[in-house]
Amino acid sequence: MKNLSRIALLSAVSILLAACSDPPVDDSAANKATVVDGAMGNGMSSNGLKGMDLNALGAMSALEDDKNYAVGGVQPTIYFGFDQFSLDDKAQAVVSHYVRYLSTKPNLPIVLEGNCDERGSSEYNMALGERRAKAVRDALVVSGIATSRIKVVSFGEEKPAAEGHDETAWALNRRVDMKFPQQ
Amino acid sequence: MKKKAEQEAKDKAEADRKAKEAKEQAQREASLKKALQAEREAEAKAANTAMVQKERSTWISAIGAKVQRAWTRDTNENVVCDVYTRQTRDGDVKEVRVQNCQGDASDAYKRSVELAVRRASPLPKAPSDEVFKSEIIFIFRPQ
Amino acid sequence: MRFQGKMMHQQIKTVIAGLALLVSLAALADDPVRVEITGGTEQSYPIAVTPFKNQVAIANPDYNIAQIIRDDLGRSGSFNPMREADMSPVMVAGDLNLDYWRKVGQDYVVIGEVRPQGTDMYQVDMRLINSLNQQELVARRWNGVSGQLLRAAAHQMSDAIYSAITGRGGAFDSRMAYIRIDRTPGKRKMFLLEVADSDGYAPRTILRSYMPLMSISWSPDATRLAYVSFENRKPEVIIQSLDGRLRQSVASFDGINSAPAWSPDGRSLLMTLSKGGNPDIYVMDVATRRLTQLTFDPAIETEATWAADGQSIFFNSDRRGQPQVFQASLASPRDVKRITFDGKYNAKPIASPDGRYIAYIRQDVGGFKITTQDLTTGDSKVISSTGSDESPSFSPNGDMIAYSYNDYRGGVIAVLSRNGRAFTKLNIAGDVRDPAWGPLTTAQ
Incomplete structure (x- = not known):
């Protein structure tokens, strides 16, 4: 019904003009109003569109420091190959180092943030980021860290550590950051 | 005497026979001549018809090539359409009618075959009146 | 911008077709x-x-x-509009001379006139004529158009011309939603959700956030957007009305809440949730928030999109080891059919509104590229020449695909014609990505 009435309005607006003659003048108020509405459609006429000024959105969470705290000179970051989520020896060494540290702090919560490089589709990367974070979680759990302490979050390709569009930047972005919010 | 009379009669018969033969010969020759003449005419006519056919074939090929080059369309639809066309002796297209299309031809496709003929106008001119044909039906076939 | 390779191919095709020309002479003289x-x-x-x-x-x-x-027409890839600089000023100034336009190879001619109707108010007439058969295809008047709406009126004219000539619907009087990343030096990086006209003009910001935003989907009535926001430091699915009156988080379970896709009837939303342990596709009834799980494989299932008829979905799954596109019907979601076979990485499918094609991104020589696949024949074709392509989105008529890629200065939104003939960077300044092409603004 709604569509029908809109079509009717539009045809009223689009007067068919006879060829080679002056088009008939249509200045009825109803048509004028219809043209304006018809031109912008419903729901989003330029005055109906109110930008939500949500400057503060995400500001609270952003206040949390995004920096990783290195313990014992080892960056709490684990890196991966393209489309990979398995931990290599270097990654295992980082995990082992932090297992030792976390064993001394049994009440410290752990957040694992999975990330990807920008290549490929962003939603698939979101899933891949979670897979990476969970791979690190599993490595921690195998070494005796309680699952209940660990929260897993994926940022997909949305939170790159390096902004470039080359392999150097990509290698730095395929990572899991370990964070300890109460540190 | 009798012998002489016989001889004369014989001579006359001989002369008559020769005359008759000569006449018949002449008739035969005339008839042959006539026949040959007719054959020559028939041959000439046949040759002319063949030439007209050949020239028309060439002419139609040229028309077809021009229309084919002029046939552009936005999308591919595998539909065959007949287009009736009437042209003047100079090749100006005077009438174009999309007659029938197999299957579901879109309006845009039907317009593409009509416009192909119009875009090709004037069509290549026929070399002689005998070769010329006013009406052409184009069968448009995408593949 | 046209692709030379494609043009060459077309010429060759013509020559071959020319040889196939057949002549048959009539048997009877008068036929x-x-x-x-x-x-x-x-x-x-x-x-x-x-x-x-x-x-x-x-x-x-x-x-x-x-x-x-x-x-507008040029972006579609179905038109080759003559440049104004190439038009004879005499012919443009004088009365319409169809013979001239025909001779310069312009099958179609558009003429129009603007008349002021008081302060910042105009009446605009537009006519479309075929120069070959003199047929007038469109003759319309836009009355009482304010200056602010002139571009919208022009897009409606493009749509009228488009459908009169191609017989397919237009797409220009519509909008594009996308994400902008504001990297103003000295300030914190900010993410903005913006809506512009389909050609990138008149951008309006409808949301700002310090945390990432992504994956926009339009409600079919063009009044609401669903998208993913990290404002609470995890991905959540948000629904927001364009007028800003409504905004709610509809999915914020543990793990991933992502990839929303509005159904053609506007009643449900596909999404990816990993609350069950790994990412799977769910469908949510928007009114009741009731969830139904559609995929059950332990692999990654995400990026679900609706088939045109709303009866089945296409999605990305790496159950074969790498991302490929699969299809499942809503009636029996466990009957899953693989759709993509060519290439090792085919992701982010989107179905054309006419149901004939899907587009997705494929990892190919030269990077990740927009690829189309004819669902009837199964033939797929890489159509982009850029190499970091993401987020393909069909125009409402299915003839164009908007997507984003990175060039040297950041994210760019481009429109590619489905036939691959036309490529246009949209005129949107800054670092932008993730375009979502909205429905037509006006019923046609």
């Missing part, structure tokens, strides 16, 4: 001659959109109606 025409060339429509008379009455140079129409 019309019959001639077979085989082949023909697939080619864009040549059209001359002449400058509108009295265009000078409109002060703003951004409101050049003829140029807006030319740009």
Whole structure:
């Protein structure tokens, strides 16, 4: 019904003009109003569109420091190959180092943030980021860290550590950051 | 005497026979001549018809090539359409009618075959009146 | 911008078709001659959109109606609009001379006129004529158009021309939603959700956030957007009305809440949730928030999108080891059919509104590229020449695909015609990505 009435309005607006003659003048108020509405459609006429000024959105969470705290000179970051989520020896060494540290702090919560490089589709990367974070979680759990302490979050390709569009930047972005919010 | 009379009669018969033969010969020759003449005419006519056919074939090929080059369309639809066309002796297209299309031809496709003929106008001119044909039906076939 | 390789291919095709020309002569002298025409060339429509008379009455140079129409038609890949610089000024100034336009190869001619109707108010007439058969295809008047709405009126003219000539619906009087990343030096990086006209003009910000935003989907009535926001430091699915009156988080379970896709009837939303342990596709009834799980494989299932008829979905799954596109019907979601076979990485599918094609991104020589696949034949074709492509989104008529990629200065939103002939970077400044092409603004 709604569509029908809109079509009717539009045809009223689009007067068919006879060829080679002056088009008939249509200045009825109803048509004028219809043209304006018809031109912008419903729901989003330029005055109906109110930008939500949500400057503060995400500001609270952003206040949390995004920096990783290195313990014992080892960056709490684990890196991966393209489309990979398995931990290599270097990654295992980082995990082992932090297992030792976390064993001394049994009440410290752990957040694992999975990330990807920008290549490929962003939603698939979101899933891949979670897979990476969970791979690190599993490595921690195998070494005796309680699952209940660990929260897993994926940022997909949305939170790159390096902004470039080359392999150097990509290698730095395929990572899991370990964070300890109460540190 | 009798012998002489016989001889004369014989001579006359001989002369008559020769005359008759000569006449018949002449008739035969005339008839042959006539026949040959007719054959020559028939041959000439046949040759002319063949030439007209050949020239028309060439002419139609040229028309077809021009229309084919002029046939552009936005999308591919595998539909065959007949287009009736009437042209003047100079090749100006005077009438174009999309007659029938197999299957579901879109309006845009039907317009593409009509416009192909119009875009090709004037069509290549026929070399002689005998070769010329006013009406052409184009069968448009995408593949 | 045209692809040379494609043009060459077309020429070759024409030559071969020319050889196939058949001539059959009529047996009877009085019958019309019959001639077979085989082949023909697939080619864009040549059209001359002449400058509108009295265009000078409109002060703003951004409101050049003829140029807006030319740009619209050119982006579609189905038209080859003549440049204004190539038009004879005499012919443009004088009365319409169809013979001239025909001779310069312009099958279609658009003429128009602007008349002021008081302060910042205009009446605009537009006519579309075929120069070959003199047929007038469109003759319309837009009455009482305010200056602010002139571009919208011009897009409606493009749509009218488009459908009169191609027989397919238009797409220009519609909007594009996308994400902008504000990297103003000295300030914190900010993410903005913006909505612009389909050609990138008149951008309006409808949301700002310090945390990432992604994956926009339009409600089919064009009043609401669903998207993913990290404002609470995890991905959540948000629904927001364009007028800003409604905004709610509809999915914020543990793990991933992502990839929303509005159904064609507007009642449900596909999404990816990993609350069950790994990412799977769910469908949510928007009114009741009731969830139904559609995929059950332990692999990654995400990026679900609706088939045109709303009866089945396409999605990305790496159950074979790497991302590929699969299809499942809503009625029996466990009957899963693999759709993509060519290439090792095919992701982010989107179905064309006519149901004939899907587009997705494929990892190919030279990077990640927009690829289309004909669902009837199964034939797939890489159509982009850029190499970091993401987020393909069909125009409402299915003839164009918007997507984003990275160039040297950041994210760019481009429109590619589905036939691959036309590629246009949209005129949106800054670092932008993740375009979502909205439905037509006006019923046609």
